[in-house]
Amino acid sequence: MTQPRAGRRPLSALTWLAWVTSGTLVALGARNPLVGALLLALGVAAMALTRIPGIAARLRLAMFFPLAGALFNAAYTHVGDSVLLKLPEAWPVVGGSITAEALAYGATGGLAIGALLLWFGVFVSRARAYDLARLAPRAFESVALVVVIALGMAPLARRRLDEIRAAQATRGLQPRGLRDALPLWTPLLAGGLEQGAQLAEAMLARGFVSARRPGSRVAALGVGFGLLIAAAGGLGQLLVPGALPVMLLVAGAAVFALSALAMPRPTTTRYRNAPFTARDALLTTVVLGATALLLAGVGGRLAWDPYPTLTWPDLPGLAGPALLALVLPPLIERG
Amino acid sequence: MTDRPALLPRHAFSLGLFGLAAAFGGLVLAWPFLFPTLRGGGDTAWVTVSLLALCLLGTFVDAGEGALTPRVIALLAVLVALNSILRFAENALPGPGEFSPVFALIILAGYAFGARFGFLTGALTLLVSAIITAGVGPWLPYQMFTAGWVGLSAGWLPGRAAAQPGRRAVIGLMAFGVVWGFLYGAIMNLSFWHLYAGTGAWAPGLGPLDTLQRYATFYALTSALPDAFRALGNAALIGLFGAPTLAALWRTRRSLSFTHTTA
Numbered sequence: 001m002t003q004p005r006a007g008r009r010p011l012s013a014l015t016w017l018a019w020v021t022s023g024t025l026v027a028l029g030a031r032n033p034l035v036g037a038l039l040l041a042l043g044v045a046a047m048a049l050t051r052i053p054g055i056a057a058r059l060r061l062a063m064f065f066p067l068a069g070a071l072f073n074a075a076y077t078h079v080g081d082s083v084l085l086k087l088p089e090a091w092p093v094v095g096g097s098i099t100a101e102a103l104a105y106g107a108t109g110g111l112a113i114g115a116l117l118l119w120f121g122v123f124v125s126r127a128r129a130y131d132l133a134r135l136a137p138r139a140f141e142s143v144a145l146v147v148v149i150a151l152g153m154a155p156l157a158r159r160r161l162d163e164i165r166a167a168q169a170t171r172g173l174q175p176r177g178l179r180d181a182l183p184l185w186t187p188l189l190a191g192g193l194e195q196g197a198q199l200a201e202a203m204l205a206r207g208f209v210s211a212r213r214p215g216s217r218v219a220a221l222g223v224g225f226g227l228l229i230a231a232a233g234g235l236g237q238l239l240v241p242g243a244l245p246v247m248l249l250v251a252g253a254a255v256f257a258l259s260a261l262a263m264p265r266p267t268t269t270r271y272r273n274a275p276f277t278a279r280d281a282l283l284t285t286v287v288l289g290a291t292a293l294l295l296a297g298v299g300g301r302l303a304w305d306p307y308p309t310l311t312w313p314d315l316p317g318l319a320g321p322a323l324l325a326l327v328l329p330p331l332i333e334r335g
Numbered sequence: 336m337t338d339r340p341a342l343l344p345r346h347a348f349s350l351g352l353f354g355l356a357a358a359f360g361g362l363v364l365a366w367p368f369l370f371p372t373l374r375g376g377g378d379t380a381w382v383t384v385s386l387l388a389l390c391l392l393g394t395f396v397d398a399g400e401g402a403l404t405p406r407v408i409a410l411l412a413v414l415v416a417l418n419s420i421l422r423f424a425e426n427a428l429p430g431p432g433e434f435s436p437v438f439a440l441i442i443l444a445g446y447a448f449g450a451r452f453g454f455l456t457g458a459l460t461l462l463v464s465a466i467i468t469a470g471v472g473p474w475l476p477y478q479m480f481t482a483g484w485v486g487l488s489a490g491w492l493p494g495r496a497a498a499q500p501g502r503r504a505v506i507g508l509m510a511f512g513v514v515w516g517f518l519y520g521a522i523m524n525l526s527f528w529h530l531y532a533g534t535g536a537w538a539p540g541l542g543p544l545d546t547l548q549r550y551a552t553f554y555a556l557t558s559a560l561p562d563a564f565r566a567l568g569n570a571a572l573i574g575l576f577g578a579p580t581l582a583a584l585w586r587t588r589r590s591l592s593f594t595h596t597t598a
Binding site for chain 1: 356381393417557576583
């Protein structure tokens with residue numbers, strides 16, 4: 001993880017979480033090639049501002065998605081007025097008209113995914129796994145702990161694999177095929193399991209307990225209830241789209257989240273504090289506000305459908321500044 | 336000490352919540368066949384991703400409700416870390432087609448430690464490896480849920496109660512790996528299938544059988560061959576590494592099942 005300028009406190013993991021959530025919502029919510037292109041550019045800018053190495057390689061990978069999306073969609077979707085070429089109808093699946101509309105639609109979807117690849121690259125680099133795990137409500141604390149431990153163990157496992165490989169090489173083993181990997185895998189697994197047992201003993205020695213706490217069952221019941229409401233809303237939105245199913249989905253998600261948050265949390269001390277400062281609060285508000293504006297305020301005009309005849313996508317005046325507001329966290333982090 | 340230890344407690348309440356979340360996730364994944372009159376498009380994409388994410392969290396809540404002891408947390412973390420390294424290696428040196436080395440360990444862990452442990456191994460492997468390889472995105476809930484089901488179903492296989500897994504168990508798991516090699520690809524395709532229109536692609540209003548027929552055509556033409564590499568890879572990895580891996584996991588299982596009580 002690259003560090004921000006010396007003397008400056010890094011942004012909270014919660015701010016980065018809000019930032020990447022906003023990018024995801026906008027990318028998936030507004031299917032518009034101009035928005036996708038702007039998000040891709042913002043992702044590159046964010047990588048540059050936060051000094052993440054390998055921008056060119058990551059950008060090449062991101063650009064693969066619109067290309068593959070365009071080709072894939074054009075090959076399978078034979079809808080649209082602007083026919084570029086015709087493949088024999090006898091050819092299964094791909095046979096038929098190859099249209100500019102299908103190319104554009106596929107590229108737009110791929111552009112959103114490519115942009116998200118860059119945004120999540122920045123997020124993973126800036127938000128520490130430990131801080132993200134601390135953000136997890138009590139309901140997910142154990143699973144978050146597994147994730148944090150696994151993230152810490154993965155590089156160690158890689159180093160141990162190198163050591164085992166070197167040790168086996170001194171015994172004359174030169175792995176050539178899959179079968180030769182067995183002398184590498186077996187000690188790696190055995191060593192890992194041994195390390196896990198030691199870790200468990202260390203956790204027990206430090207008083208880590210996972211006993212059921214009073215009130216946790218009621219909260220878990222709320223979680224299940226919230227899940228049911230959200231599922232009903234989600235299925236309702238798919239069957240009979242409208243305001244009521246969306247409200248049910250949101251209400252279910254809210255009951256789910258509140259119940260998860262309400263689970264009793266044990267009193268623990270922290271070695272490292274990552275406070276949520278006023279700067280974090282301001283940036284989170286700006287980012288979420290811009291997202292709400294994009295999705296609710298100008299969302300209707302952002303939606304773009306190339307079928308049946310390709311048209312130039314619309315980008316309302318307010319969308320530009322709202323999108324630019326999303327670059328604020330990387331900009332502030334750079335300082 | 337018991338022959339068949341329950342690493343995760345089997346409270347009716349916990350099982351109910353887990354079953355609810357896992358079953359809803361399955362319904363969400365299978366919507367093109369169960370609700371063929373639905374419309375597709377962007378709305379469907381965000382609703383299904385949101386619902387799957389909620390279902391995943393639902394399965395994690397069960398684990399967080401006092402179910403994971405320090406030993407289980409450490410064991411799960413070790414297996415997830417080792418499997419994530421395999422996925423990292425896969426990204427660095429991609430295998431043929433859709434070959435991936437991560438499913439073998441998910442299957443073996445689910446078989447050794449039970450359905451819910453297998454689900455968590457599968458889902459968290461995909462999460463951690465996605466973080467390591469910067470592969471986080473809206474497709475992740477689909478990947479996590481499907482990989483979770485790989486481990487979950489491995490825990491339902493017979494023979495787990497045996498004192499030591501034999502050759503028959505390994506052969507059975509190889510066949511299981513072949514089935515999931517194709518099934519994983521078939522389920523993952525459902526995440527984007529409804530976004531495409533045309534020959535062999537999804538169309539609203541068709542009956543379940545017609546939809547299935549269309550999907551079978553689409554799958555056979557686009558994914559069966561690449562997925563065959565995943566299926567054969569699973570079988571090869573379980574065949575080569577299954578016996579020693581299961582032996583190590585069985586030893587761990589025995590040590591985890593050891594408890595003592597004071598009179």
